[in-house]
Amino acid sequence: MGRFVVRRLLGMILVLFAISVLVFLIFNVIPNSDPAQRMAGKVATPALVRSITEEWGFDDPLPQQYLTTMEKIFSGDLISYSDQRDVDEEIVKGLPATFSLCIGAAVIWMFFGIVFGYLSAVRAGGLTDRLLTILAMIGISMPVFTLASIFLIYLTYKTQLFPSGGYVGLTEDPFDWAYHLVLPWTTLAILYVGFYSRVLRSNMLDAMSGDYVRTARAKGLSERRVMVRHVLRNSLIPVVTLFGLDFGATVGGGAILTEAIFSLNGVGDYAFESTTNLDLPPIMAITLFGAFFVVLFNTLVDIAYAYLDPRVRLGSSAQ
Amino acid sequence: MSGVGEPLLEVTDLVKHFPVKRGLLVDREVDRVRAVDGVSFGVAQGETLGLVGESGSGKSTLCRVVLQLLKPTSGSVRFEGEEIAGLSRRRMRPLRREMQMIFQDPYASLNPRKRVGQIVGEPLRLQGRASGAELRRRVQELLERVGLAPEHYGRYPHEFSGGQRQRVGIARALALRPKLIVADEPVSALDVSIRAQIVNLLDDLQDEFGLTYVFVAHDIGVVRHISDRIAVMHDGKIVEQGPADRVCEQPADPYTKTLLAAVPVPDPRESRAQRTGTAQP
Amino acid sequence: MTSAPLLHVKGLRVGFATEGGELQAVDGVSFDLAPGEVLAIVGESGSGKSVTAQTIIGLTRSPNARIEGSVRLRDTELMNASEAELRRFRGEQIAMVFQDPMTSLNPVYRVGDQIVEAIRAHREKMSNAEARKLAVEMLGSVGIPEPARRVDDYPHEFSGGMRQRAMIAMALALAPDVLIADEPTTALDVTIQAQILDLLGGLNRERNLATILITHDLGVVAEVADRVLVMYAGRVVEEGTLDQIFYDPQHPYTWGLLGSLTRLDRPRPKRLPQIRGAPPSLLDLPTGCSFRPRCPHAFDRCTELPDLAARLEEASEHRDRCWLTPEQKREERGVEGRIGLEEPA
Numbered sequence: 001m002g003r004f005v006v007r008r009l010l011g012m013i014l015v016l017f018a019i020s021v022l023v024f025l026i027f028n029v030i031p032n033s034d035p036a037q038r039m040a041g042k043v044a045t046p047a048l049v050r051s052i053t054e055e056w057g058f059d060d061p062l063p064q065q066y067l068t069t070m071e072k073i074f075s076g077d078l079i080s081y082s083d084q085r086d087v088d089e090e091i092v093k094g095l096p097a098t099f100s101l102c103i104g105a106a107v108i109w110m111f112f113g114i115v116f117g118y119l120s121a122v123r124a125g126g127l128t129d130r131l132l133t134i135l136a137m138i139g140i141s142m143p144v145f146t147l148a149s150i151f152l153i154y155l156t157y158k159t160q161l162f163p164s165g166g167y168v169g170l171t172e173d174p175f176d177w178a179y180h181l182v183l184p185w186t187t188l189a190i191l192y193v194g195f196y197s198r199v200l201r202s203n204m205l206d207a208m209s210g211d212y213v214r215t216a217r218a219k220g221l222s223e224r225r226v227m228v229r230h231v232l233r234n235s236l237i238p239v240v241t242l243f244g245l246d247f248g249a250t251v252g253g254g255a256i257l258t259e260a261i262f263s264l265n266g267v268g269d270y271a272f273e274s275t276t277n278l279d280l281p282p283i284m285a286i287t288l289f290g291a292f293f294v295v296l297f298n299t300l301v302d303i304a305y306a307y308l309d310p311r312v313r314l315g316s317s318a319q
Numbered sequence: 320m321s322g323v324g325e326p327l328l329e330v331t332d333l334v335k336h337f338p339v340k341r342g343l344l345v346d347r348e349v350d351r352v353r354a355v356d357g358v359s360f361g362v363a364q365g366e367t368l369g370l371v372g373e374s375g376s377g378k379s380t381l382c383r384v385v386l387q388l389l390k391p392t393s394g395s396v397r398f399e400g401e402e403i404a405g406l407s408r409r410r411m412r413p414l415r416r417e418m419q420m421i422f423q424d425p426y427a428s429l430n431p432r433k434r435v436g437q438i439v440g441e442p443l444r445l446q447g448r449a450s451g452a453e454l455r456r457r458v459q460e461l462l463e464r465v466g467l468a469p470e471h472y473g474r475y476p477h478e479f480s481g482g483q484r485q486r487v488g489i490a491r492a493l494a495l496r497p498k499l500i501v502a503d504e505p506v507s508a509l510d511v512s513i514r515a516q517i518v519n520l521l522d523d524l525q526d527e528f529g530l531t532y533v534f535v536a537h538d539i540g541v542v543r544h545i546s547d548r549i550a551v552m553h554d555g556k557i558v559e560q561g562p563a564d565r566v567c568e569q570p571a572d573p574y575t576k577t578l579l580a581a582v583p584v585p586d587p588r589e590s591r592a593q594r595t596g597t598a599q600p
Numbered sequence: 601m602t603s604a605p606l607l608h609v610k611g612l613r614v615g616f617a618t619e620g621g622e623l624q625a626v627d628g629v630s631f632d633l634a635p636g637e638v639l640a641i642v643g644e645s646g647s648g649k650s651v652t653a654q655t656i657i658g659l660t661r662s663p664n665a666r667i668e669g670s671v672r673l674r675d676t677e678l679m680n681a682s683e684a685e686l687r688r689f690r691g692e693q694i695a696m697v698f699q700d701p702m703t704s705l706n707p708v709y710r711v712g713d714q715i716v717e718a719i720r721a722h723r724e725k726m727s728n729a730e731a732r733k734l735a736v737e738m739l740g741s742v743g744i745p746e747p748a749r750r751v752d753d754y755p756h757e758f759s760g761g762m763r764q765r766a767m768i769a770m771a772l773a774l775a776p777d778v779l780i781a782d783e784p785t786t787a788l789d790v791t792i793q794a795q796i797l798d799l800l801g802g803l804n805r806e807r808n809l810a811t812i813l814i815t816h817d818l819g820v821v822a823e824v825a826d827r828v829l830v831m832y833a834g835r836v837v838e839e840g841t842l843d844q845i846f847y848d849p850q851h852p853y854t855w856g857l858l859g860s861l862t863r864l865d866r867p868r869p870k871r872l873p874q875i876r877g878a879p880p881s882l883l884d885l886p887t888g889c890s891f892r893p894r895c896p897h898a899f900d901r902c903t904e905l906p907d908l909a910a911r912l913e914e915a916s917e918h919r920d921r922c923w924l925t926p927e928q929k930r931e932e933r934g935v936e937g938r939i940g941l942e943e944p945a
Contacts, residue, residue, distance in 0.1 A: 373789035373790065373791065374760070374789055480878050481645075482878055483878075510644040510645055510816070510878075510879065511644060511816050511817075511857065511860060512644060512856060512857065512860060512874070512875040512878075512879070513878060514860070515860040515872040515873060515874035515875070516874045516875075516876070518872050519871055519872055519874055522871070522872075537789065537790065538862075539790075539864065540861070540862025540863070540864060541862055541872075543862065543864065543868065544862055544868050544869075544872055564867075564868075567864050568864075577791060578790065578791065579864065580794075581790045581791040581793065581794040582790055582819065582864060583793070583794070583797070583817070583819030583820050583822060583823045584819060584822060584823075584863075584864075584865070585818045585819040585821075585822045585846075585858075585861045585863065586822055586846065586863075587822045587842045587843055587846050587847075588843075589822075589865070590822045590823050
């Protein structure tokens with residue numbers, strides 16, 4: 001087990017390194033992104049551009065620039081090209097919003113995803129199942145920005161039921177905090193609710209025809225116990241692992257659109273801004289931040305899987 | 320060409336190990352699974368060698384290694400006098416015509432998306448032996464030879480029963496007129512009343528086409544019926560081999576004896592006598 | 601039957617609604633099971649043997665199944681019992697073990713926990729510790745070494761034979777009167793099969809455990825059965841004692857099954873006797889006797905479905921579904937000195 005974790009950590013470092021190099025190279029290939037030019041602002045005399053270039057080291061060879069940037073990220077000194085703000089600070093400022101959004105949405109999508117999936121499976125073919133299937137399909141097919149726009153139009157502008165954006169800290173005012181997050185949570189969660197309920201339904205229907213379920217019934221167990229302790233338990237394993245990956249990806253950047261539309265000033269919002277401004281330092285830092293979460297959750301998922309499915313116990317040998 | 324008296328297939332000290340790997344950064348081998356652990360046998364032209372063993376004995380792995388579907392760890396496999404162990408895929412290609420395999424599971428070994436005619440004709444097509452109308456004619460001939468109707472050409476596997484699918488598998492194996500057919504549990508997944516049909520079919524085809532068989536099964540009764548010689552496998556090794564009747568009636572090896580003793584006797588009086596140790600009327 | 605049978609099945613019919621129409625999986629099966637008796641139900645795919653077994657404990661109930669007939673365990677009618685009532689019988693009075701022990705046990709729970717679950721479903725008053733003790737005892741009684749340690753193992757940590765023993769232990773934990781074993785040894789190696797059959801035979805004798813053994817292997821039948829039911833395409837085609845079925849079989853299908861057996865203690869026949877054709881599709885059964893298309897002895901009367909009746913005077917419990925007279929049967933079934941189904945010329 002320990003061996004496994006060490007290997008994954010080493011792998012994680014390699015992946016992060018590769019990603020950072022890739023992002024750096026991509027950025028330097030994009031045309032019109034000469035940062036010195038843009039930093040110089042409206043009155044960009046060649047002399048000014050040159051001095052900025054020298055000061056910031058933009059004429060250093062690429063590997064040198066890369067190393068400098070990486071150094072700055074880890075020492076907390078990274079400054080954005082466009083507005084000279086400290087990148088790391090900005091990311092930290094955006095974390096509460098991003099985590100609130102992602103964790104809240106995750107709780108919602110898991111709860112409803114499992115409940116709807118379970119009901120659909122247990123009443124497969126019936127009216128409940130068909131209704132839930134339609135809902136799931138809508139959830140899956142609706143792009144985030146469409147849904148968010150519909151919410152904004154009907155639930156905020158026209159009817160003033162919900163605020164149109166902005167983030168209120170949890171510690172400031174819990175009720176307001178939640179109030180501002182209801183729409184973003186719903187927008188982000190609906191896709192996953194649809195998806196997870198379908199996955200769980202499908203897994204459960206598969207499991208229900210399994211031999212061990214037949215054995216459980218033959219033992220005289222109640223239907224409820226058969227469904228929950230045998231069918232659901234086995235069907236949840238892939239769902240839990242999916243969750244790990246999806247959550248990691250959401251924190252790592254999947255929430256960008258939602259944050260941007262609802263102006264939540266989270267990390268995703270910052271990423272959106274920086275990309276629009278072709279601002280390399282924040283992009284690098286945020287990408288690494290996102291990659292870190294994705295890889296972290298990948299690893300956690302693998303560990304969790306081994307815990308949930310004894311056949312996969314890492315390092316053990318089966319007969 | 321094998322010379323007079325030379326076996327069609329000769330296997331010497333064949334070994335196939337599967338490494339068990341573990342490690343920190345890089346996988347190192349910590350143990351090996353000795354699936355085939357030094358096996359030697361020969362099969363003469365036109366002969367049937369029966370291979371019996373229980374699960375884990377290595378008989379399926381042996382089949383695949385002999386046909387070079389898996390690369391042997393060491394040892395020699397000579398087909399018609401030529402060494403084929405460890406040959407590259409390119410060099411094996413022309414030889415594949417001569418050796419074919421029939422698989423156990425008639426439900427899994429046929430591509431469900433292809434029609435039967437395509438499945439049986441594919442070997443001919445791939446080896447450039449026939450095409451178009453000629454191909455179709457030869458395939459239909461094969462289908463008839465294995466007891467199916469020419470109309471079955473256009474059907475999909477799922478439209479057939481297990482026994483019929485196995486016939487399709489046999490037709491496919493025969494398509495290139497191989498010299499050697501390795502049959503890995505060809506009747507185990509079939510109903511009892513169908514098994515005899517397939518075994519008899521294989522017998523007939525052997526006479527008609529001069530085929531040589533390696534017949535693998537865990538049902539000793541069936542193996543004994545179709546084989547000239549039998550080899551008994553246990554834990555990756557052949558523990559006994561010899562003429563079929565001799566091995567079954569006068570087994571020398573203790574494992575063979577255990578295996579034979581475990582086979583249930585379909586005769587109540589015999590069974591009772593064995594259990595109580597007395598003769599019954 | 602001098603004493604009342606333990607299990608009395610009469611006129612059992614099970615039909616499933618499928619895309620291709622209604623499929624009659626079981627069509628009028630009746631039999632009795634006496635206490636301590638071993639009844640073997642023999643058949644191939646489509647014979648209805650497994651569906652019969654599962655229907656006895658109500659496992660086939662579903663919206664697209666039509667189930668008729670009577671199943672009485674002592675004086676309780678199980679067919680119209682509610683789900684809740686049936687659950688009390690399952691595992692406690694009638695227990696079942698299935699074919700593949702790898703997939704029949706839940707892979708994510710320990711074996712001991714699954715046995716305890718079975719016990720506590722019927723004995724709520726029993727504590728966890730007591731149930732666990734019983735589980736360990738049961739594992740030991742079926743021949744699993746070190747049961748106290750192995751009770752905490754997962755199914756994949758057992759070998760195939762051990763898993764099947766564990767399934768049997770779980771089935772017998774509550775001392776049921778009837779054990780239904782559906783192809784319990786088909787997925788096992790022959791040496792392991794012999795051990796499991798020994799175990800089942802021993803349990804039957806020691807505990808007077810009535811057993812219904814479902815199998816396609818007549819060798820297995822010869823080792824353990826007292827009486828035999830031969831099923832084909834959903835119907836019982838022959839029924840009798842072990843010796844009657846093996847030494848005086850009355851139905852051509854039985855002859856065919858016996859004939860295609862390989863005997864290691866006899867010289868090999870030139871050709872393995874076979875039954876031509878294949879078991880019929882249940883959606884498209886032939887009229888009259890369903891074996892007719894494959895039977896070399898079929899004649900015009902066979903288009904009328906034979907009833908299951910005792911046609912031999914001396915053996916009232918030996919029944920079959922074949923219109924041939926007993927004399928004709930005796931004549932036709934001998935093939936080269938053995939019983940078999942003669943190939944048409």
